[in-house]
Amino acid sequence: xxxxxxxxxxxxxxxxxxxxxxxxxxxxxxxxxxxxxxxxxxxxxxxxxxxxxxxxxxxxxxxxxxxxxxxxxxxxxxxxxxxxxxxxxxxxxxxxxxxxxxxxxxxxxxxxxxxxxxxxxxxxxxxxxxxxxxxxxxxxxxxxxxxxxxxxxxxxxxxxxxxxxxxxxxxxxxxxxxxxxxxxxxxxxxxxxxxxxxxxxxxxxxxxxxxxxxxxxxxxxxxxxxxxxxxxxxxxxxxxxxxxxxxxxxxxxxxxxxxxxxxxx
Amino acid sequence: xxxxxxxxxxxxxxxxxxxxxxxxxxxxxxxxxxxxxxxxxxxxxxxxxxxxxxxxxxxxxxxxxxxxxxxxxxxxxxxxxxxxxxxxxxxxxxxxxxxxxxxxxxxxxxxxxxxxxxxxxxxxxxxxxxxxxxxxxxxxxxxxxxxxxxxxxxxxxxxxxxxxxxxxxxxxxxxxxxxxxxxxxxxxxxxxxxxxxxxxxxxxxxxxxxxxxxxxxxxxxxxxxxxxxxxxxxxxxxxxxxxxxxxxxxxxxxxxxxxxxxxxxxxxxxxxxxxxxxxxxxxxxxxxxxxxxxxxxxxxxxxxxxxxxxxxxxxxxxxxxxxxxxxxxxxxxxxxxxxxxxxxxxxxxxxxxxxxxxxxxxxxxxxxxxxxxxxxxxxxxxxxxxxxxxxxxxxxxxxxxxxxxxxxxxxxxxxxxxxxxxxxxxxx
Numbered sequence: 001x002x003x004x005x006x007x008x009x010x011x012x013x014x015x016x017x018x019x020x021x022x023x024x025x026x027x028x029x030x031x032x033x034x035x036x037x038x039x040x041x042x043x044x045x046x047x048x049x050x051x052x053x054x055x056x057x058x059x060x061x062x063x064x065x066x067x068x069x070x071x072x073x074x075x076x077x078x079x080x081x082x083x084x085x086x087x088x089x090x091x092x093x094x095x096x097x098x099x100x101x102x103x104x105x106x107x108x109x110x111x112x113x114x115x116x117x118x119x120x121x122x123x124x125x126x127x128x129x130x131x132x133x134x135x136x137x138x139x140x141x142x143x144x145x146x147x148x149x150x151x152x153x154x155x156x157x158x159x160x161x162x163x164x165x166x167x168x169x170x171x172x173x174x175x176x177x178x179x180x181x182x183x184x185x186x187x188x189x190x191x192x193x194x195x196x197x198x199x200x201x202x203x204x205x206x207x208x209x210x211x212x213x214x215x216x217x218x219x220x221x222x223x224x225x226x227x228x229x230x231x232x233x234x235x236x237x238x239x240x241x242x243x244x245x246x247x248x249x250x251x252x253x254x255x256x257x258x259x260x261x262x263x264x265x
Numbered sequence: 266x267x268x269x270x271x272x273x274x275x276x277x278x279x280x281x282x283x284x285x286x287x288x289x290x291x292x293x294x295x296x297x298x299x300x301x302x303x304x305x306x307x308x309x310x311x312x313x314x315x316x317x318x319x320x321x322x323x324x325x326x327x328x329x330x331x332x333x334x335x336x337x338x339x340x341x342x343x344x345x346x347x348x349x350x351x352x353x354x355x356x357x358x359x360x361x362x363x364x365x366x367x368x369x370x371x372x373x374x375x376x377x378x379x380x381x382x383x384x385x386x387x388x389x390x391x392x393x394x395x396x397x398x399x400x401x402x403x404x405x406x407x408x409x410x411x412x413x414x415x416x417x418x419x420x421x422x423x424x425x426x427x428x429x430x431x432x433x434x435x436x437x438x439x440x441x442x443x444x445x446x447x448x449x450x451x452x453x454x455x456x457x458x459x460x461x462x463x464x465x466x467x468x469x470x471x472x473x474x475x476x477x478x479x480x481x482x483x484x485x486x487x488x489x490x491x492x493x494x495x496x497x498x499x500x501x502x503x504x505x506x507x508x509x510x511x512x513x514x515x516x517x518x519x520x521x522x523x524x525x526x527x528x529x530x531x532x533x534x535x536x537x538x539x540x541x542x543x544x545x546x547x548x549x550x551x552x553x554x555x556x557x558x559x560x561x562x563x564x565x566x567x568x569x570x571x572x573x574x575x576x577x578x579x580x581x582x583x584x585x586x587x588x589x590x591x592x593x594x595x596x597x598x599x600x601x602x603x604x605x606x607x608x609x610x611x612x613x614x615x616x617x618x619x620x621x622x623x624x625x626x627x628x629x630x631x632x633x634x635x636x637x638x639x640x641x642x643x644x645x646x647x648x649x650x651x652x653x654x655x656x657x658x659x660x661x662x663x664x665x666x667x668x669x670x671x672x673x674x675x676x677x678x679x680x681x682x683x684x685x686x687x688x689x690x691x692x693x
Contacts, residue, residue, distance in 0.1 A: 032544050037569035037576075040542075057670050065693040066674035070665065143570035143577075146693050169535040170510075170519045186368035187361045189351040199354035217535075220574070227570070227577040228597040228611045229533055231519060233502060248358050253501025256508055258519075264501055 029096065034087035038064045039143055041107075046087055048106050049099040050075060052120040060106060060118060063143055142219075144226045152192045154214075156180075156222045159196050161214035162204025167259040172218055174232040174258050176225035181236050188236070232256070235263035295418050299411075302353055302421075306412040309349035313401045316342040320394045323374070324387060336374045343371035354418075356425050356434035362441040369449035376652070389448055396444040403440070407432045467504075467616070469526025477507045477522040480529075484559055485520070487606070488513040488534055497524075506530055528616040533599070533609040538574035541603045545569065545576065548605040552578050552598050555607055561615070564596055575599050575608055584621055589646035589658060593619050621648055624658040626681040631662070634679075640665050649678050651687050659687055 030042045043062045050056035050071045055078075058067035069085045076083045079094055087095070105124050109116040115129035142153050156176050164175045182188035182195045189195050197205060204210040232238065238261045239249045252264035319338035326332035347367045350360055370393060410416040416424075424430055472480075474495050482489040493510040498521075505524040511517070511534075518534030549569070556564060564580035567590070571577075582594035594617070599609030631641045643663040651657050659678040666673045674692040679685070 032542065033546060035545060035569075037571055038545055039571045057672075063693070066665075067672060070672045070674070143572055145570075146690060169517065170533060173533065186372075187364045189348070194348070194351055198351050198360075200357060216573070220572075223572055223577075224533065224599065224609065227599070228579075228595070228614070229531055229599075229609060230611075230613065231521070231531065231533065233498070233504075233506065233521065233530065233613075246357065254499040255502040256496075256498050262499075265503070 029087075029092045031089075033089075034064055034092075036064050036066070036069045036085065037143070043068070044106060044110065045101055045103070046072070046092075046095070048118045049095050049101050051118045052099040052101065054119065060110070060116070062110075142223060144223060148192075148226050153219060153222050153226070155192050155196060156225075157214040157219040158210050158212070159202060159204055160221055161218040162209035162212055163202060164259075164261070165212075165215070165218065167261065169217065169221060170231045171259040171261055172221035173224050173229050174235070174261070174263060175238065176222045177230040177232050178235050178238055178263070180225055181230070181232070181234060185236055231258060232263040234265070236265060238263045298418055299414060299416070302418075303412050303414050305349045305353050306408045309346050309353070310401075310405060310408070310412065312342050312346050312349070313397070313404060316346065317394065317397045317401055320370075320390055320397055323390045324394070339374035340371045343367040343374070347371075354421065354425065356438065359434045359438045359441070362438045362445070366441050366445045366449075369445060373449055393444075393448050396448060400437075400441065400444070403437055407434070407437065467523065467525045467528070469528075471524050472522075472527035474507055477524075477527055478509065480522060480527050481509055481511075481520050484529070485532065485607070488516045488518065523616070526616075528612065529610060530613045530616070531609070531611045533611075536601075536608070538601070539603040543602060543605050545571070548576055548600050548602070549578065551605040552600050552607070556580065556596070556598070561596060561612070564615070565590065567595065571602070574603075575601055582615060582618070584648060586621070586623060587646050587658060589648050590661075591619055591621065591648045591656075593617070593648075593650055593656070619648065619650075619656050621656050621658075624682050626658065627684070629660065629679065629684060634684075635664065636666075638666060646681070647678065649687055651680070651685070657687060658682070663692075 029045060032038075032042070034043055034046055039062050041062065043064045044060055046064070047056050047058070047060045047062070047068055050068070051060065053075075055075045056068060056071035058065075058071075072087060072091070073083050073085045075095065076085075076091060079098075081091060081094065100120060102118070102124060106116075106118055109128060117127040117129075118124065119127065142150050144150070144153060156179050159179060160172050160175050164172050167175070179192070179195055183190055183192065189198055196202060196210070200206070202210070233255050235255050237249060237252050239246075240260050241262055242260065244250070249264075254262050254264045256263055316339065319335050319342055322335035323332060323339070326335070344367075347364055350363055350367070353360075373389065411421055424432065425434065478489075478492065478495060481492075488511055491511055491513040493512055495507055495509045498504075498506045498508060507522045507524060509520045509522065511519070516534045516536040518532070520532040521530040522528065523530060549566070553566070556562075561580070564582050567579040567581045569576055569578050576599070578598040578600065580596045580598070581590040581592060582596075583589065584591055594615050596615045597609070597611040598607060600606065601608050631644075635641070641662050641664050645661050647659055647661040648656050649659050649661075658681045660681055662677045662679065664675050664677055666675070676688075676690045676692060678687040678689075680687055
């Protein structure tokens with residue numbers, strides 16, 4: 001009798017525990033709708049929950065891309081919901097009720113740059129794959145057009161900061177645009193690194209200022225340029241008329257002046 | 266007194282040791298760099314000779330495998346030499362000219378079979394062969410000292426800068442420019458592309474500065490009260506425009522407006538970012554109302570990317586003939602996450618409005634077109650520029666493929682008439 005009662009009590013507390021943990025989860029998401037193109041901690045939670053129940057097999061990074069989109073659609077289809085690939089309140093509620101999310105585990109691993117997964121039914125400690133913790137650079141979850149990478153953003157931001165940190169924002173976007181214009185131009189190397197480290201191409205490379213840590217402003221300037229803004233109006237060169245030593249650069253057709261720089265073709 | 270002498274001697278000895286170590290380190294670094302550059306020069310030289318042979322080989326054949334291999338060699342070698350040239354500290358004008366020549370040679374060789382008849386191809390390659398031979402000779406002379414390691418970086422730099430010039434780099438640049446013009450004059454489609462860039466097809470009348478300013482104030486009343494100045498573009502600009510700078514309360518930015526027709530090229534403002542994030546759908550509605558009110562009524566939503574303080578939206582023009590999206594005619598909008606305010610508008614591509622032609626559409630069986638584990642998820646019509654710079658009507662397919670347990674997504678653009686795959690893009 002005692003044994004039966006004990007088993008029932010354990011079962012009861014286990015059930016209550018599960019329910020409590022799930023009901024806490026239901027308030028975890030923010031209120032906003034999550035669609036392709038969004039990013040943030042709520043997207044991290046969405047990916048982690050979809051992975052917990054086996055729909056999402058990609059990397060949990062907080063960027064709502066195609067991997068997340070297809071996984072969400074599959075989830076919606078399986079649970080008989082309207083299939084639109086958007087995580088609205090109903091989808092999030094359903095997802096919360098059928099999955100679990102260990103926020104601390106996920107965020108700790110993301111912040112320490114470790115590779116990990118978040119599948120249910122498998123000890124989470126065995127799902128951490130690599131990284132040294134603390135020494136790995138944290139990814140910043142930048143969303144740029146598919147032809148560019150986050151490393152491209154970092155490198156161009158270094159160049160923009162080293163070359164033009166004292167310039168107006170427009171001038172910083174223009175410097176980033178010149179780098180991107182060169183990649184598309186057959187007269188220059190066709191990679192970000194190739195263009196930036198072409199000998200003699202940028203003063204910041206020659207004097208080492210490219211290795212200064214860029215600020216958020218320089219990074220945003222690069223993101224704007226990658227998204228299409230080009231205040232230089234298609235320039236492939238620029239120079240500071242006060243410090244320029246090359247006579248040849250003065251022979252280039254000039255387009256406009258922004259801050260201390262003249263932009264030209 | 267003894268102590269002072271000791272300290273002075275100690276300081277001198279320490280300083281000398283430090284200077285010696287630094288000088289040795291600098292010399293080591295310079296040597297390492299010189300070796301690296303010498304290697305790249307040597308690579309470029311030997312590949313230039315290989316290129317010369319490959320060009321000559323194409324003169325042997327009219328068609329067939331031999332011709333194909335030689336063309337592939339030219340394309341590969343010109344690309345390799347471009348990489349070596351790009352990594353060398355050379356005269357900037359020379360470097361630019363040479364990269365241009367090599368790029369054109371490679372492209373001509375790769376695409377020659379589709380665009381040029383055999384006689385014309387032979388004529389061009391014959392000229393190119395002579396020019397490359399001459400170029401190869403001059404390159405060997407110019408780089409002899411550097412390639413043999415007899416020159417320090419400083420001495421090399423001085424030669425480039427003209428202070429102790431022993432070689433006429435400017436003359437060599439002029440020769441290459443001549444070769445480019447004679448061997449690979451601009452093709453019709455490239456000329457078209459340049460015309461497009463110059464916005465020459467805009468026939469609208471010129472607007473005054475006041476009219477441009479008035480347009481700015483109408484579209485962006487929140488930030489246009491304090492204009493710093495309005496200047497004309499410089500004479501070298503491919504298309505004339507007004508450059509308006511403003512600083513209104515906490516917003517600082519610019520707007521460029523074409524002088525022909527007063528079209529907005531781009532607008533961008535910077536302001537301190539506040540907290541909070543508006544619902545994406547609400548921001549999108551604000552953006553679309555702005556577009557409609559601003560007269561951009563023929564565009565449809567394409568995609569959005571969220572970043573730290575702003576959403577970046579992309580809209581694409583839809584042509585009336587097939588209701589196809591014109592991928593080259595896009596508008597980008599940057600909207601603040603906190604309140605949905607328009608922080609940027611880029612319509613430089615949109616106002617160029619591509620010239621489109623109707624085109625037959627054949628039915629394609631995607632089941633046999635793709636491998637059997639590829640799934641076609643979506644299909645729509647688009648106009649897209651092919652490798653010859655011509656706008657083609659194409660099927661735009663969103664396809665997925667399982668890749669090591671993950672789902673890979675690709676956009677594949679297929680010509681509706683020729684079934685050629687114009688572009689395949691991996692999606693994030």
